[in-house]
Amino acid sequence: MSTTTQGSAVHPADWTDLDARAVDTVRVLAADAVQKAGNGHPGTAMSLAPVAYQLFQKEMVHNPANPRWPGRDRFVLSCGHSALTLYIQLYLGGWGLELDDLKALRTHGSKTPGHPEHGHTDGVEVTTGPLGQGIGNAVGMAMAARRERGLYDPDTAPGQSLFDHQIYCLASDGDIEEGISSEASSLAGTQRLGNLTLIYDANQISIEDDTVIALSEDTAARYEAYGWHVQTLDWTSGGSYVEDVAALAEALEAARAETERPSFIQLRTIIGWPAPNLQNTGKAHGAALGEDEVAATKEVLGFDPGQTFAVEPEVLAHTRQLTERGRAAEQEWQQRFDAWAEQNPERHALWQRMQSRDLPEGWDADLPSWDADPKGVATRKASGAVINALGEKLPELWGGSADLAESNNTTLLDSPSFLPADRSSKMFSGNPYGRVLHFGIREHAMGAIMNGIAVHGGTRPFGGTFLTFSDYMRPSVRLAALMNLPVTYVWTHDSIGLGEDGPTHQPIEHLPSLRMIPGLDVVRPADANETAAAWAAVMRNNDRPAGLALSRQNLPVFPRGTDGFATTEGVARGAYVLKDFGDGEPQVLLIGTGSEVQHAVAAGEQLAAEGIAARVVSMPCREWFDAQDDEYRDSVLPPSVKARVSIEAAVPQGWRDLVGDAGRTIGIDHFGASAPAGTLFAEYGFTAEHVVACARESL
Amino acid sequence: MSTTTQGSAVHPADWTDLDARAVDTVRVLAADAVQKAGNGHPGTAMSLAPVAYQLFQKEMVHNPANPRWPGRDRFVLSCGHSALTLYIQLYLGGWGLELDDLKALRTHGSKTPGHPEHGHTDGVEVTTGPLGQGIGNAVGMAMAARRERGLYDPDTAPGQSLFDHQIYCLASDGDIEEGISSEASSLAGTQRLGNLTLIYDANQISIEDDTVIALSEDTAARYEAYGWHVQTLDWTSGGSYVEDVAALAEALEAARAETERPSFIQLRTIIGWPAPNLQNTGKAHGAALGEDEVAATKEVLGFDPGQTFAVEPEVLAHTRQLTERGRAAEQEWQQRFDAWAEQNPERHALWQRMQSRDLPEGWDADLPSWDADPKGVATRKASGAVINALGEKLPELWGGSADLAESNNTTLLDSPSFLPADRSSKMFSGNPYGRVLHFGIREHAMGAIMNGIAVHGGTRPFGGTFLTFSDYMRPSVRLAALMNLPVTYVWTHDSIGLGEDGPTHQPIEHLPSLRMIPGLDVVRPADANETAAAWAAVMRNNDRPAGLALSRQNLPVFPRGTDGFATTEGVARGAYVLKDFGDGEPQVLLIGTGSEVQHAVAAGEQLAAEGIAARVVSMPCREWFDAQDDEYRDSVLPPSVKARVSIEAAVPQGWRDLVGDAGRTIGIDHFGASAPAGTLFAEYGFTAEHVVACARESL
Structure with a gap:
């Protein structure tokens, strides 16, 4: 690649003056917006302006007019605090953001919140801000891209599939x-994710200033x-600061050419460049530069210091040409897609279904069920059987464990x-x-990778560890939960x-502390059959995460639909009357979850024997129950019955809302x-x- | 170091047959106990038996008769699941564990729980089990050792101080x-912790078997x-398995000789060695071997397969000689200590005080206070002032932030x-x-390092980040919390x-979710003066962790001791009557924490103006309030007053217990x-x- 040199920058040969001006416009807009x-x-x-510009305008294949085009390259801004790095490119490229959005x-x-939010702003792939998460998300996306390709187009040569793209x-x-x-980077190496490129902006400045400390x-x-x-670029190496975008472009090309390993590009930059006084300081990281410094920066860059949010029309016209290139790219892709769809009708049908996250007819027809059994079965074991039954019908379902596969029962048997x-x-x-995931003992990366998988496409990942972890x-x-992603946690050994x-x-x-996370369903089934119903309900919810809390130990299997015991139909409503013991209206309500429901049942029997009518309510998911209407909730927990006992082997906070003052x-x-x-x-x-003693106290 | 060779092992020159037999005894005891x-x-x-034996019997300086001898080397078993690695050495060396304890x-x-527990078993330095924590703890201990040396004996040449020891x-x-x-290892490199040696047992087996996956x-x-x-040893490199303990001893010596960098010894072992069938398998990791395999292992090692827990008296007599060597080492150290104490009476007084975690007279005499101010001050800023005031009196107090020093106000000014x-x-x-800690953006390592610092000696570490992190x-x-360590979290930006x-x-x-952790105090002061009182109360508690939840934004400073407002005396009791508005007994209780107390106060005024007597209760710490007797709690929240409103900018679960059905x-x-x-x-x-509207509803 030949290059041209411009002042303190080296630009790729295909750059014009307008490209350089656009990059400087990014810097000025960033300073103005903050x-x-x-x-x-x-x-x-400011300092990453040329990097982001090169990526969005020259390297990535994407279409601003269709941010959800499945063939697009993905971009993750792991350093979410630098949201403007993304927003300004979305503005320049034509994703729908305008100057007013940057001003807001x-x-x-506004469409430009403090950190990028998935589902909120077109072109934002993933919510970032909590540091490190984005790298894990990107690893997950790269894994998902490979898995999805395997489902849709496994036989096409590497790099030739319409499902091949870059992260x-x-x-x-x-x-x-x-x-x-x-954690995520070590695993990415094991997985040989050749479709992943991570650019590390080594500016050596964080909030506490110089990172040498x-x-x-x-x-x-490392x-x-x-x-x-690994490639390293140092824009400070020549003594003066030279933004060698040409070298970066070459490195990106080399990264794409490397298909057997993920690529790491370490790029030494100077934060805040070219702000004359605040460049290379922690002050430039997380605070407005101040009017004087903003003006001084504009002068350095040849902008009018008296103007704010100034974008020359020819610059915007130039950068918005991306829209046309993107449209053409998608059209070309669509032709290939149509040909593929015609040749692969079954795979295309699967693709369509997974794009919409619909479940296929009969997906839950063959879920396992268990006969009544006082000795019973551990719900983690039941979960393993359910996962395998679901896996037969749902190729989108895949997952594994953070090195506890056998304990979590998370392995899809017979799958590679x-x-x-x-x-x-x-x-x-x-x-x-393959389909079975091995995260190693890396629970945190597992969580971030699951998020990346779920935002990438239509698969449904699950991941296991012990509940305590x-x-x-x-x-x-x-x-x-914040992104409404349908991922499922298999948390076993739940007490x-x-x-x-x-x-x-x-x-x-x-x-209880997981229940407090808004938007997360915590599901703790009471027996094997509830476990099957819980998994089914979780699969039906395609817009939120769920965590299954499952027992290590065997739990009795209740006689469903006989002997006064309810079926598991009520599981999806979060709570239901498992059995009314004794005659007439209940005098006391016994509410249990998971492994403790058995004690409520035994207590119900004892109370009935003493002439006290007791209702046992199984409450596998408080979030689902809270979402029911008053009529249903009151039918399960009649407001007139004040005598109530809850039982759950966990910190008790949160139950007073349900058991009331008398409960x-x-x-x-402890x-x-x-x-x-x-x-x-x-x-x-x-x-x-x-339970019986507490019920008597409550009566 | 010359060596002798024994079968498939190479032993250091100072080993006798009894040492080799003791090591094999360790393996047999481990198999038997599980x-x-x-x-x-x-x-x-089993496979680490020679490593642990070499460390405990030959390398480390410690005294089984006094597990708390301050001059001892520290040992952290980060792989806490291998608790027997530690327990059996404690048994052999004479820390108080006997065969019956191993049988239990x-x-x-029992004294031998599933994972080692700090404060439960003599010789266990730290509770481990959740993986990775121990490495962070060890880094913290190594940092604490350096800081403590700096407090007690800064001028002695490196390696010559009685406060120098190994981790x-x-x-x-x-x-x-x-x-x-x-995270912790990267920081240990930055800190040049020459007193730290980490042995990595690279057995390449975890629960999901071969770690290649x-x-x-x-x-x-890395x-x-x-x-x-970094040193690497591979006991499998020769084709057959050779336990080259001599090479390990040399590596440990080299590690000690390296005083400018932490040392990493990567040791390739075969897990379960020499169990003939289960060595090198995931099965050997986390389950009993089975009677046949235990017997077979005994045969390999020349033990009677019909006997369990067999320890030859001469083996135990040999290993228990450590007690005498340890006693002599401590005596020699004590002489040096006494000489140092005589020469350094002030430092010795500090040492004595810090050993007992007592606070010095007048330590809280000069805490800052703030005048009433409706505009007010952020509690994070007040906290920064308090930290600096405390720091003047308490050299044991040190800390910093995970790269948010200026935001968390955690810097001890004028301290290096x-x-x-x-x-x-x-x-x-x-x-x-120095005294100001820079953790980088590594909150998790910060937590583990703080734990390591607190278990190591008498200093009191604090660490800051945003509450969300x-x-x-x-x-x-x-x-x-599980270890009852007096560490303090400075969690700012609390809502x-x-x-x-x-x-x-x-x-x-x-x-609320942090409040659920048993043993953790969550403290959320309502204004600057409460912040000072909260810090003082936290410092008085030397047996438990506390997290301060502090505001980013300014909060009004209430007029203390005038205009009906209480002083901050009640802060240490967790909740207190801040002010009774209106005349007579209160009709409604308004309970707030932190930044929301101001709204309760304003509501109290409004209600009083309407003729409703309203009591405003500030509740900075629910845990402290729960610990008060009924009389005090009822005096703050009279049971007869059912109309109650709580206000806190957080998930509301947990407040029903205090506000009751009518509240x-x-x-x-969300x-x-x-x-x-x-x-x-x-x-x-x-x-x-x-608040007023809710109070009316509740009345």
């Missing part, structure tokens, strides 16, 4: 410091150790692992288009029932202990006798 | 995969990239940063014995009051938005008018 908002992050948006930066209801991610020093990015590692060497294809063939083990056979992945769970591993492994506060709550407000499960349940009061 | 318990992790304890593995009340950490593949270990990185190269001193001098920046001057460090927070950064940065569920709770049950704080508070109902 100055107008009064707060925000101007520095990175960080104001209520680009832009990351900051902060993203690199967060452990989640280490906390970051001295050789990050490029990525080499992960098995990535999603792995390069040479990463096979004696136990797991790898196929690049939901803490390790909690920031990603929150983002799944002190885990037993001997002791307090570090026994969840106590996790169930009693059985829970645990850490567990290393002992057999039965010992702990008895010692902590999870017994029918304790 | 077999008896029925579950557990035998494999690593994983049973209720050893043993880690598994799982520890290496977790992102927290990457998820771990293909060159971990040794640690080189962090700036560590805890950093090698050559890591200084323009903004922060580094000193190896408490999620990133939550597993470490839980462990601080939608954060404003423009939007929903990814606005905590919604965090306050109203003002909270937020994510926030990017907008100015004032806009959001008004839109979401955090206004005096809404």
Whole structure:
């Protein structure tokens, strides 16, 4: 690639003066927008202007007129605080943002919130801001792209499929410091994600200014150790600052040419460039530059310091040509797509269905069911059977575990692992288009990767770990909820029932604290059949995440539809009358979840024997129950019945809303202990006798 | 070091046959103990037997008779699931564990729980099990050792101080995969922790068997990239398995000799060695081997397969000689200590005080206070002033932030940063014995490092980030609570009051979900003076962690002790009557926390003007209030007053317990938005008018 030199920049041969002017316009707009908002992050948006411009205008294949074109390259701004890096390109390229939107930066209801939000602004692929997450998302997208290609077009030569495209991610020093990015990057190396390019903006400035105080590692060497294809560019190496965009373009080309490894481009920049006084400072990172510095920057760049949000019409006309190039690219792709669809009608039908996230007819016809059995089965084991039954009908369903496959029962049997063939083990056979995921002991990356998979296309990922280690992945769970992504967590060993591993492994506060995340469904089935109904309900919800809390220990299987026991039809409503014990209207309500429902049932029997009519309510999902209308809720929990007992082996906060002033709550407000499960349940009061005693108190 | 060769092992020259027999005894005991318990992790304890033995018997300086001897080397078993690795050495060396304790593995009340527990078993330095944490703890211990040396004995030559000792950490593949270990290890490189040695047991087996499916990185190269001193040993390299303990001993010696960098020893082992059938399998990792395999292993090792828990008396007599060596080491140290104490009476007094975690007389005499001010001050800013006032009196107090120092107001001004001098920046001057911590954007490592600092000695660490990113460090927070460690989290930007950064940065569920962690105090002061009282109360509690939730935005400073407003004396009791508005007994109770108390106060005024007597209760810490006796609690919240309103800008779950059936709770049950704080508070109902309306409903 030949190059032309312009002042302190080296531009690719295909750049014109208008490209250079557009890049400087980006810098000025970034400074203006933050100055107008009064707060925000101007520095990175200024110094990364040529990088983002090169990507959006010259490298990526995408169509501003159709932000959801499935054939597009994906872009993840892991450093979400630099939202303007993205917004200004969306403005220049014609995704629908205009100058007024940039002027409305960080104001209520604007299309330009403080951090990019998925589903809120066209062209924003994923919500970022919590650092490191975007790198995990990008790894997930790259994995999803390979899996989807395997479903739709497995036989076409590498690089030749219309389902082949690139995932680009832009990351900051902060993203690199967060452990989640280490986890995801190590796994990306194992997975040989040749479709992924991560650009690391090594500007060596974070909020506490020079990163020398906390970051001295050789990050490029670290990525080499992960098995990535690594290139380093240093725009400061010549003594003066030279924005060598031509070298960057060459590096991006080399990254695309490398199809067997993910690519890492470490790019040394100067944050806030070319602000004369605040460049290379923490001040430029997270605060408005101030009017004087904004004006001085404009002078450096040959803009009128008296004008704000000034964009020359010829610049915008130039950059908006992207719309036409994008349209043409999609049209060309669409022709190939139509040919593929004609040749592959079944795959096309699957593609259509997965695009809309519809479930196929009969998908739930063959779910397993279990006969009544007092000895019973662990709900984690039931879940494993359900996953495998669903997997037969739903190729979009895939997943695995953070190294607890056998404990979580998350393996789709008879399916290959999603792995390069040479990463096979004696136990797991790898196929690049495989279906069983092995995250290693990396719960946080698992969460972010699941998010990336779900935003990329129509597959439905699930991932398992022990419930107590939901803490390790909690920031990603929150983002799944914020983005309304249909991912499913298989959290097993859901209480002190885990037993001997002791307090570090026994969840106590996790169930109620996960319920507090807005938009997350926490589902804790009471027996094997509820587990099947819970999975079915989760699959029907395609617009929100769910976490299944499943038992390690066996739970009795209730006699469904006989002996007064309800079927599992009510599971999807979050709570239902499992059985009314005794005659007449209930005098006391016994509300349980998961493994504790059995004690409510036994207590109901005892109370009925004493002449007290007791209703046992199984409440697998409080969020689903809250979403029911008053009539249904009152039919399950009649407001006139004030005597109520809740029982759940977790911190009791949150149950008072349901049991009221007169009610009693059985829970645990302390850490567990290393002992057999039965010992702990008895010692902590999870017994029918304790439920009966509490019911008597409540009456 | 010359060596002798024994079968498939190479032993250091100072080993006798009894040492070799002791190591094999460890393997047999590990197999027996798990077999008896029925579950557990035998494999690593078997294959690491020579490593643990070499460390405990030959390398480390410690005294089994005094597990708390301050001069001891520290050992962290990051792979806590291999608890037997530690327990069996504690048994052999004479820390108080006996064979009966090993037989009671994983049973209720035993000294040998499923994972090692700090404060439960003598010789266990730290609670481990959640993977990766131990590496972070060890980094924290190494930092604490340097800081403490700087307080007690800064002028003695390197390696010559009685406060110099080593931190050893043993880690598994799982520890290496977790992102927290990457964070902590990168920072350890920056900090040049020459007193830290991390042994990585690269057995390439985890629960999903061969780690090839998820771990293909060159971990040794990664640690080189962090700036560590790296050595690799491969006991499988010769084709057959040779346990070259001599080479390990040499590597440990080289690690100690390297004082400018932390040391990483990657040791390739075979898990479960020498179990003839289950070695090198995932089965050996986490389950009992089975009677046949245990017997077969005993035969391989020349033990009677018919006997269990067989320890030859001469073996135990040999290993228990450690007790005498340890006693002598401590005696020698004590003489040096006494000489130092005599020469350094002030430092010795400080040492004594910090050992007992007592506070000095007058420590809280000069805390800042603020005059009444309707415009007010942000509690994060007040906190910064308090930290600096405390810092003047309490050299044990140190801390910093995960790259948000200026936002969290966590910097001890005029104090140098805890950093090698050559890591200084323009903004922060580094000193190896400095006091200001820079964690980088690594909240999780910050949490684990704080735990390591607190278990190491008498210092009191604090660490800051935004409240929403408490999620990133939550597993470490839980462990601080489980271990009763006096660490303090400075969580600022504690609500939608954060404003423009939007929903990814606005905590919604965090306050109540943190309250659910048993043993953690969550403290949310209502104004600047409450902030000072809160910090004082936190400092008085030396046996539990606390998290301060502090506002970004200014909060009015109430007129304390005048105009009917209470002083801040009640803060330490968790809740108190801030002011009774109107005449006579209160008709309605308005309970608020933090930034929302101001709206309760304004509502109280309005209600009183309408003739309704309203009591405003400020409730900075629910945990402290719950710990008060009934009399106090009833005096603040009279049971006869059923009309109650709570107001807190967080998910409302948990308040029903206090407001009762008749009460109203003002909270937020959805994510926030990017907008100015004032806009959001008004839109979401955090206004005096809404409190008044809810009070009327409740009456």
